[in-house]
Amino acid sequence: MKTPHSASVKSVSRPSAPGAFIHARGLSLTYGGKTAFSGISLPVATGSITALIGPSGCGKTSFLNCINRLTDLIGGCRTTGLVEVGGVDIRCPNTDVVTLRRRVGMIFQKPNPFPLSIVQNLEFPLREHGVRDSRGRGESAEAALRDVGLWDEVKDRLNSPALALSGGQQQRLCLARALVLKPEALLMDEPCSALDPLSGGLIEELISGMRGRYTVLIVTHNLQQARRIADHAAFFWMRGGEGRLIEHGPAEEIFENPRDELTAAYVSGIRG
Amino acid sequence: MRSSESSISCPSRADRVLLWTLRVCAAAAGSVSALIAVFVLLESWPVLRHAGPAAFITGGTWRPTAGLYDLTPMLWGTMLTMCGSVALATPLGVASAVFSRYYAPPPLAAVYRRMIEILAGIPSVVYGFWGLVVVVPLIGRLHPPGPSLLAGTLILALMILPTIALMADASLATVPKNYALGAAALGLTRWATIRRVLLPAAKSGLFTGVVLAAGRAIGETMAILMVAGNVVQFPRGIFDPVRTLTANIALEMAYAMGDHRSALFVSGLVLLCAISALVLLAERVDPGSAHE
Amino acid sequence: MSKNYGESLATALVWLCAASVAGVFIWMLSDIVRHGLAALSWTFLTSATADAGREGGIAPILVSTAMILGVCLAASIPVGLGAAVLLSELSSSNPLFSRLVRRSLDVLAGMPSIIFGLFGNALFCKTLGMGFSILSGGLTLACMVLPIFIRAAEEGLRSVPREYRLGAAALGLSRSGTLFRLLIPAAAPGLLVGLVLGVGRALAETAALIFTSGYVDRFPSSPFDSGRALSIHIYDLAMNVPGGNANAYGSTFVLVAVLFLLNLSAARLAAALSRRSSPI
Numbered sequence: 001m002k003t004p005h006s007a008s009v010k011s012v013s014r015p016s017a018p019g020a021f022i023h024a025r026g027l028s029l030t031y032g033g034k035t036a037f038s039g040i041s042l043p044v045a046t047g048s049i050t051a052l053i054g055p056s057g058c059g060k061t062s063f064l065n066c067i068n069r070l071t072d073l074i075g076g077c078r079t080t081g082l083v084e085v086g087g088v089d090i091r092c093p094n095t096d097v098v099t100l101r102r103r104v105g106m107i108f109q110k111p112n113p114f115p116l117s118i119v120q121n122l123e124f125p126l127r128e129h130g131v132r133d134s135r136g137r138g139e140s141a142e143a144a145l146r147d148v149g150l151w152d153e154v155k156d157r158l159n160s161p162a163l164a165l166s167g168g169q170q171q172r173l174c175l176a177r178a179l180v181l182k183p184e185a186l187l188m189d190e191p192c193s194a195l196d197p198l199s200g201g202l203i204e205e206l207i208s209g210m211r212g213r214y215t216v217l218i219v220t221h222n223l224q225q226a227r228r229i230a231d232h233a234a235f236f237w238m239r240g241g242e243g244r245l246i247e248h249g250p251a252e253e254i255f256e257n258p259r260d261e262l263t264a265a266y267v268s269g270i271r272g
Numbered sequence: 273m274r275s276s277e278s279s280i281s282c283p284s285r286a287d288r289v290l291l292w293t294l295r296v297c298a299a300a301a302g303s304v305s306a307l308i309a310v311f312v313l314l315e316s317w318p319v320l321r322h323a324g325p326a327a328f329i330t331g332g333t334w335r336p337t338a339g340l341y342d343l344t345p346m347l348w349g350t351m352l353t354m355c356g357s358v359a360l361a362t363p364l365g366v367a368s369a370v371f372s373r374y375y376a377p378p379p380l381a382a383v384y385r386r387m388i389e390i391l392a393g394i395p396s397v398v399y400g401f402w403g404l405v406v407v408v409p410l411i412g413r414l415h416p417p418g419p420s421l422l423a424g425t426l427i428l429a430l431m432i433l434p435t436i437a438l439m440a441d442a443s444l445a446t447v448p449k450n451y452a453l454g455a456a457a458l459g460l461t462r463w464a465t466i467r468r469v470l471l472p473a474a475k476s477g478l479f480t481g482v483v484l485a486a487g488r489a490i491g492e493t494m495a496i497l498m499v500a501g502n503v504v505q506f507p508r509g510i511f512d513p514v515r516t517l518t519a520n521i522a523l524e525m526a527y528a529m530g531d532h533r534s535a536l537f538v539s540g541l542v543l544l545c546a547i548s549a550l551v552l553l554a555e556r557v558d559p560g561s562a563h564e
Numbered sequence: 565m566s567k568n569y570g571e572s573l574a575t576a577l578v579w580l581c582a583a584s585v586a587g588v589f590i591w592m593l594s595d596i597v598r599h600g601l602a603a604l605s606w607t608f609l610t611s612a613t614a615d616a617g618r619e620g621g622i623a624p625i626l627v628s629t630a631m632i633l634g635v636c637l638a639a640s641i642p643v644g645l646g647a648a649v650l651l652s653e654l655s656s657s658n659p660l661f662s663r664l665v666r667r668s669l670d671v672l673a674g675m676p677s678i679i680f681g682l683f684g685n686a687l688f689c690k691t692l693g694m695g696f697s698i699l700s701g702g703l704t705l706a707c708m709v710l711p712i713f714i715r716a717a718e719e720g721l722r723s724v725p726r727e728y729r730l731g732a733a734a735l736g737l738s739r740s741g742t743l744f745r746l747l748i749p750a751a752a753p754g755l756l757v758g759l760v761l762g763v764g765r766a767l768a769e770t771a772a773l774i775f776t777s778g779y780v781d782r783f784p785s786s787p788f789d790s791g792r793a794l795s796i797h798i799y800d801l802a803m804n805v806p807g808g809n810a811n812a813y814g815s816t817f818v819l820v821a822v823l824f825l826l827n828l829s830a831a832r833l834a835a836a837l838s839r840r841s842s843p844i
Binding site: 284286287290291293294295296297298299300301302303304305306307308311312314315363364367368370371372375376384387388390391393394395396397398400401402404405406430433461462463464466467487488490491492493494497498518521522525526536537540543544547551 | 568570571574575577578579581582584585586588589591592595596642643644645646647649650651654658661662664665668669671672674675676677678679680681682683685686687691707710711714738739740743764767768769770771774775779795798799802803809812816819820823824827
């Protein structure tokens with residue numbers, strides 16, 4: 001399924017998936033003989049912001065990597081279960097991974113802009129995905145930079161190296177780079193943890209503003225942040241040497257009135 | 273419940289073409305050494321068929337025009353120059369490494385190390401040329417004729433010294449720092465520490481360095497060609513000229529034909545075997561280190 | 565007392581060894597510089613050889629050397645880069661193949677140059693019918709330079725931070741796009757170092773060229789002509805031409821100076837490039 005050449009990236013038709021754009025059913029992941037997590041069943045409501053919380057090492061990042069098949073790059077990974085994106089199981093071998101990764105963008109913990117200029121960081125992915133028209137690319141790049149609030153800061157130096165930007169600016173650039181492909185979902189792995197509080201706050205605001213427009217799955221260790229921005233939350237914990245999903249549901253429920261006592265202990269800070 | 277193993281995402285056509293182009297490049301690069309072996313064997317075959325392998329160790333001398341293919345004078349030349357140069361370069365090389373690591377003040381050590389690195393990069397023809405115009409006349413004044421086993425050994429030693437020094441330096445660098453600290457705490461002097469603790473700890477790396485330098489000495493052509501005299505004979509003293517296997521090939525290849533040419537390929541084969549034996553030895557003692 | 569005696573003796577010996585090595589080095593280098601500068605002049609570099617090289621200059625030699633180098637690089641860089649990319653990026657999907665190629669390259673790196681000369685003579689001059697020519701010489705050198713270049717290129721590619729590859733994959737970028745527009749430019753320092761090492765090795769090479777590229781000291785008119793490289797010229801003047809020492813010194817100086825400058829500028833360039841492309 002190749003996207004047609006056009007001035008902007010169009011969505012490809014797919015079976016409708018009301019309710020949960022991303023849905024994991026009984027997902028488990030092992031690599032190198034070690035089980036990262038097992039038995040995760042999690043529906044992620046379309047247009048919502050879902051926070052994955054829990055201590056480090058419980059498989060939250062690995063779970064994220066399964067959804068856009070980034071696990072393909074890590075040798076020796078085996079997954080069992082189902083991952084549906086837009087109603088289609090993306091684990092089957094003839095999935096068009098290129099289209100998947102255009103529809104589901106990813107932001108990493110440490111900002112990783114390419115060693116190119118600011119504008120090239122945005123135009124390079126567009127060109128790779130078939131956008132031939134250079135004016136169209138320029139317009140998409142500007143729109144994405146405005147979306148993340150970077151336009152006014154960098155409009156005079158679009159051709160300067162992206163690596164010369166500050167950490168917060170780089171992360172916003174990475175966000176713009178993901179948005180320029182017009183994804184439907186965004187996977188974020190602790191996007192603010194490597195930044196100073198001010199920049200982190202800016203990114204948080206941006207994420208909040210995505211509610212309804214994108215389906216956001218965000219891993220975070222910052223419980224206050226999760227309380228502030230999440231509609232839903234999923235709590236991970238280590239059990240028997242494997243990561244497991246203990247509880248998930250609407251954010252108020254998880255934070256104020258969780259069903260499981262482990263969840264209660266974690267969100268109140270007694271256990272961490 | 274289906275399971276999926278990691279797989280390369282279904283590649284576009286450009287990606288598939290790329291993958292195959294890369295495979296072809298890698299295959300081409302990887303096949304060169306096999307091709308070398310094949311061609312050397314093929315070219316050696318005629319004379320081995322006509323004269324038989326025994327001709328290469330009997331016959332008394334090398335005179336291809338008369339059908340004599342005895343390689344032993346050249347084998348002696350190669351062995352003697354190799355052993356002599358290794359015997360000379362090893363203590364000097366190890367001393368260089370010890371000097372720059374433990375004796376010299378840091379700025380001097382840096383300069384010295386740089387000098388050794390520059391020495392390592394000088395082409396062999398330059399060593400040969402300098403040996404020819406400076407060292408050989410000096411030896412000639414001491415005892416004629418000048419081009420000799422001694423000259424060859426000295427120049428070769430100078431050439432392989434940087435190899436030994438750099439490898440010794442690298443192995444000494446891997447010795448854990450607390451060995452030296454422990455020795456100091458026991459009140460050992462600097463030399464005693466080096467001799468009894470540090471050098472033995474770096475033993476396998478040092479040995480590999482020496483073996484590799486020996487391989488380099490055996491394979492060296494130009495410098496030895498220019499200073500060792502190239503007379504086909506068993507040397508009776510260090511002032512006698514000698515001819516090595518490598519010099520033999522270089523001197524005669526340009527005009528050799530037929531069986532003569534084929535015989536030169538046989539000597540190339542012998543050279544390859546000698547070096548392979550050395551590399552295998554290095555591998556046995558310190559696996560993986562031969563690929564520095 | 566005897567402990568101190570042994571200690572000072574050892575110290576004296578070590579300093580003596582270092583001093584002798586340094587002494588020989590300085591002796592050799594100063595000799596080359598002194599006599600080399602004496603023979604060096606603009607006419608030396610630009611005029612043709614005369615009287616078997618005793619008189620005249622080394623212009624045709626420089627041209628031949630450049631052409632041999634050109635053939636060598638044109639053959640070894642594309643093949644070497646392709647192999648390096650496969651070994652560093654795609655070895656997980658071709659594990660046995662990669663291992664074989666690597667082993668083979670290690671073997672290749674250890675072969676003495678005279679064997680390459682024999683091989684080049686057998687394959688290029690005789691079997692492929694190129695005779696004694698710049699083409700044969702250049703292709704033989706390409707075989708020698710290949711493992712050096714591949715090793716350095718692989719290093720360069722490996723040193724590109726993993727985050728770039730992950731970021732590119734997460735954006736669904738194609739392998740070829742990622743490779744040509746991202747990874748190879750980012751690996752430029754390592755590639756450059758490989759290039760310089762390869763050129764240095766090729767320039768220093770004599771034994772492999774002695775019976776592949778020929779002896780002719782005239783200006784070559786095409787790569788199919790025989791041509792004489794700088795290193796061979798030094799050898800010939802020193803060994804076969806009585807009275808050729810002066811020009812041999814000049815040629816030696818040129819060779820050593822070029823190699824020295826090459827290494828110096830490459831180290832500087834590689835450092836500058838890696839500073840520019842490393843993430844904060």
